[in-house]
Amino acid sequence: MHHESFIHRCLELAALGRKRTGTNPLVGALLVRNGLLIAEAWHEEFGGSHAERLLLQNFEQEIRSTDTLYVNLEPCCHEEKKTLPCTSILLERGVKRVVVGMVDPNPKVAGQGIALLRSRGVQVVAPVERVPCERLNRGFVSLMTKARPWITLHNARTLDGRIANADGSPLKITSPQQDAWAHEHLRAMHDAILVGVGTIIADDPQLTVRLSNTKVDQINPLRIVLDPNLRLPLDTKIVTGKAARGTVIVCAESLDAAGHARKALLEERGVVVALLPLHSDGHFVWDALWEYFRMPLQGFHGIASVLVEGGPGVWQAFRGAGMVDEEVTLVGSPTMSH
């Protein structure tokens, strides 16, 4: 088998960590002997062992000089909190051949892991399948290079350009097939879904992942609502019952007394209400927003990717600030629109 196929297996394993690794990268590792895969591991959760370390810790046999270790991200060479560098365990265990998918964009690594291994006589082939490797870790790459999550803007419109009914009430635009695709390929692939308060008031969405394909991760993304004045009705779905514990409402620091009373009611239910600074244009200060979402919140260890779903107010804010990495518009056919 070729290097490329083994790196693709690393990516499949790495993806199992999605929504669990927080601001850490998604990483899978394999050990190959005589062309056969003999061990594999992935970075399972934030703060857990790195994939290569986990693999070598669990692999009890001697490593042979002809064995090859595959990993989709360059092994780290720096010590972080309680985590020892992966290059050390590779050297200690006598790994002599390593194939790496992409260089680590973390400035603390940035090619130094590969250089260190080479300087110690390890044969390193890198990068192999860099584009799909960077694609899988687009959230981590964005955090490292832009200090913000990867942002996908997702919206729907009819062929004649409508996004809602004339009175602002929700219009069913997409087909069941388009909805299924969006749940599997957009909602299930992002750490968070973000909307403005206008969408909550107009549509009262659930903002969950609903999939028929049980092979795909069913963990719901964190729900984020931009709501400077805390206008969100208290009976909407995302702040009611179990859903409350997966929702973060972002409000202005200058919230009035009535707003503070509503904030307390929401917090009693488990909703997180964040108070962040507003810019003079009425938009949240972007740096403050992204810094806030790097923190552990509602079971997430930092947000690496955000799906911006609606409506025009947030679309314009994100587009205007150059905060869109990818945009997906689903166009409904005329027979489906009313």
Ligand SMILES: NC(=O)c1ccc[n+]([C@@H]2O[C@H](COP(=O)([O-])OP(=O)(O)OC[C@H]3O[C@@H](n4cnc5c(N)ncnc54)[C@H](OP(=O)(O)O)[C@@H]3O)[C@@H](O)[C@H]2O)c1
């Ligand atoms: N076809 C689609 O794909 C789609 C998707 C979603 C919604 N919709 C439709 O869109 C309509 C709602 O539009 P909308 O523009 O009101 O919805 P929205 O974008 O969800 O909400 C807009 C409001 O969110 C707050 N906001 C947005 N960006 C902000 C930022 N960067 N900083 C601070 N606050 C921010 C502001 O609240 P304040 O006004 O309180 O300042 C703003 O007025 C509805 O008719 C809905 O059915 C269509």
